[in-house]
Amino acid sequence: MPVRERKRANLRDVAKAAGVSVATVSRVLNTPEVVLKETRLQVERAIAELRFHPSAAARAINSGRTKIIGALIPSLDNDTYALTIESIENRLGDFGLSLVVATTAEDPKQELRRAQDLVNIGVEGLFLPGVDHSDALHDLIERTGIPTVVISYFQPDFIYPTIGYDNQKASGLSLAHLIELGHRNVAVVHGPAASNDRTRERAKGVSTVCSDAALAFFETELSVAGGSTVVSRLPNNGENFDAFLCLSDILAFGVLFELQRRGVLVPEDVSIIGIHDVPASESVFPRLSTVRLPAQQMGRKAAEAMAKWIEDGTRPESECFDSQLIQRETTAPRQS
Amino acid sequence: MPVRERKRANLRDVAKAAGVSVATVSRVLNTPEVVLKETRLQVERAIAELRFHPSAAARAINSGRTKIIGALIPSLDNDTYALTIESIENRLGDFGLSLVVATTAEDPKQELRRAQDLVNIGVEGLFLPGVDHSDALHDLIERTGIPTVVISYFQPDFIYPTIGYDNQKASGLSLAHLIELGHRNVAVVHGPAASNDRTRERAKGVSTVCSDAALAFFETELSVAGGSTVVSRLPNNGENFDAFLCLSDILAFGVLFELQRRGVLVPEDVSIIGIHDVPASESVFPRLSTVRLPAQQMGRKAAEAMAKWIEDGTRPESECFDSQLIQRETTAPRQS
DNA sequence: GCAATTGTTGTAACTAGTTTCACTTCGTGC
DNA sequence: GCACGAAGTGAAACTAGTTACAACAATTGC
Numbered sequence A, B: 001m002p003v004r005e006r007k008r009a010n011l012r013d014v015a016k017a018a019g020v021s022v023a024t025v026s027r028v029l030n031t032p033e034v035v036l037k038e039t040r041l042q043v044e045r046a047i048a049e050l051r052f053h054p055s056a057a058a059r060a061i062n063s064g065r066t067k068i069i070g071a072l073i074p075s076l077d078n079d080t081y082a083l084t085i086e087s088i089e090n091r092l093g094d095f096g097l098s099l100v101v102a103t104t105a106e107d108p109k110q111e112l113r114r115a116q117d118l119v120n121i122g123v124e125g126l127f128l129p130g131v132d133h134s135d136a137l138h139d140l141i142e143r144t145g146i147p148t149v150v151i152s153y154f155q156p157d158f159i160y161p162t163i164g165y166d167n168q169k170a171s172g173l174s175l176a177h178l179i180e181l182g183h184r185n186v187a188v189v190h191g192p193a194a195s196n197d198r199t200r201e202r203a204k205g206v207s208t209v210c211s212d213a214a215l216a217f218f219e220t221e222l223s224v225a226g227g228s229t230v231v232s233r234l235p236n237n238g239e240n241f242d243a244f245l246c247l248s249d250i251l252a253f254g255v256l257f258e259l260q261r262r263g264v265l266v267p268e269d270v271s272i273i274g275i276h277d278v279p280a281s282e283s284v285f286p287r288l289s290t291v292r293l294p295a296q297q298m299g300r301k302a303a304e305a306m307a308k309w310i311e312d313g314t315r316p317e318s319e320c321f322d323s324q325l326i327q328r329e330t331t332a333p334r335q336s
Numbered sequence C: 001g002c003a004a005t006t007g008t009t010g011t012a013a014c015t016a017g018t019t020t021c022a023c024t025t026c027g028t029g030c
Numbered sequence D: 001g002c003a004c005g006a007a008g009t010g011a012a013a014c015t016a017g018t019t020a021c022a023a024c025a026a027t028t029g030c
Helices: A011-018 A022-030 A037-049 A056-063 A082-094 A108-121 A135-144 A167-180 A197-208 A224-232 A249-261 A295-312 B011-018 B022-030 B037-049 B056-063 B082-094 B108-121 B135-144 B167-180 B197-207 B224-232 B249-261 B295-312
Strands: A068-073 A098-103 A125-129 A148-151 A162-165 A185-190 A214-219 A243-246 A271-276 A289-292 A319-321 A324-326 B068-073 B098-103 B125-129 B148-151 B162-165 B185-190 B214-219 B243-246 B271-276 B289-292 B319-321 B324-326
Touching (some): A082 A098, A082 A295, A082 B098, A098 B082, A148 A295, A162 A167, A167 A243, A197 A214, A224 A249, A295 A319, B108 B135, B162 B167, B167 B243
Parallel strands (some): A068 A125, A125 A148, A185 A243, A243 A271, B068 B098, B125 B148, B185 B214, B185 B243
Antiparallel strands (some): B289 B324
């Protein structure tokens, strides 16, 4: 005897069970106030009995709306995007929109694949970090006409609205701070530049601060371990440098830990500064000096802009939030 | 003159433009090999011209499938779930499924709301961390019949399959390690227990290790800062304890940093051990001793189980992965 | 040379909802 | 006692796809 595949009940089933028309059931679901109370209760009973749940797809097909927004982000592995994602998600929720996160591992191919996935799911909007994406992705967005907002980056003339911050300025702030403290010999530690325009911008921001500082760039994996690796490969325990400027707090942690492991005193022997201000930065020992990126404001605003774009079709303006130097304990004046 | 709302082209439009029937267009999309090459090219030209993109909702309504799986997780703020989520997402991708992540902030109300959202989106499956959820959520799952898999927890007789690890055993391992090193006076630092059954299990696992160790429990916020706070409130810089057993690596970092700030030597003066083995644990100074949770295997397996359940209807068996003591540098024999 | 098979395409019926329009009541106003 | 408007409901058309079935032409087999 085959198991009776009790398939999901649909509107028609409910209508039949309640002895009303499908239109009435639909009304009970959407505008219950126009239905006679008696009828409504009858329908509700049938709904409960049949364990009816309206199909989201069928709804979407009529309204043309899925209420899903997609976000492509490189990774969830580190705190870098967590706060932003969380505030986007929360704010989006206020508009009845949900966020779907897909990770790209900074690989253009995977980014395209995941974007395709998101489009297939039926996302109504797309968040993209940075402006550097494959032509194929731009094509896809252009073809589908999906509202797209760039975050973590600011470039007012870009094809999509950018709601973010000035990465150059952020890194400029941190270098200026080091210079003010008298540091001239600075190691700049950063993640993969080829695949990440935020990193490239920050590197550029550091290079263009007019100064007589000598900069040495070190590229490594974007992780705590990556930061450690840089220091471990340096001659003289890295003490040839006055300071380490890390283009991400995550890297700063790695640098800090590895220096400590080698007995180098921070900030007495060398200073360290990061960029981002992740939650842990305030707790490490010593507390990390850094430049705070406006992750939450940005996320909030980006979500609002997206919601508005989708609801009334008003394409948002690009917007730039300020970064802010947070001087804590890993930076100190240079010991002569 | 009003802006002509050029609405999205649909199958019918393409069919008309290409001079064929809708069925043929649908065939070009799904089984191009059965269509005459000439016809196919014609249709493809029309598709390109009209920038046609098939509606995911309309597809879903026919197949009854959205190919979306939902996951409810407390937070993305810390590394706790990142690796698991990432491996779930990756493995799910191999089956043509996408993951939607919704955060719950450990709040049953928000958990229910977000679950409702996921159901409305039309998720075909649901990942839930732990077994402790509101009746309303169970109700929702029961009503909708959505395949649900519990992760980060193991309890073979639970209403849903659990694919995870034994939290009691994990914390037991860490305490056993401390005891073996001669520590008897142990501070157990943990996150909010009321809202988190994994935490409760770990606390229990520690309590039930038969031993003559004296345990003191400290509950705090689940964050690096939370770990620091515990130490900062302790008399005598926390040195009344031989060791800190942190039920999460995140907390262990906070404890470590705060002890360092107070000049307490780790592991010479006190030992620290965590649970989880997040990426940073290997890089901190000193490197954190911990119990490695099988986050990636679990995520991978959970994704496979879910995919199988959805595809052929085979409800997965619960499965328990082993945790493993990772002895590094924050634990040492007790100095007498 | 005719039946059988294969290849290609179109018609129309499905999927599961929403929505328009028309209809029946019923209460009120005059 | 009848016109009028409002409330409540249903039939059918609509959303955008997939697919079963039928139709037809072009080969192939005998």
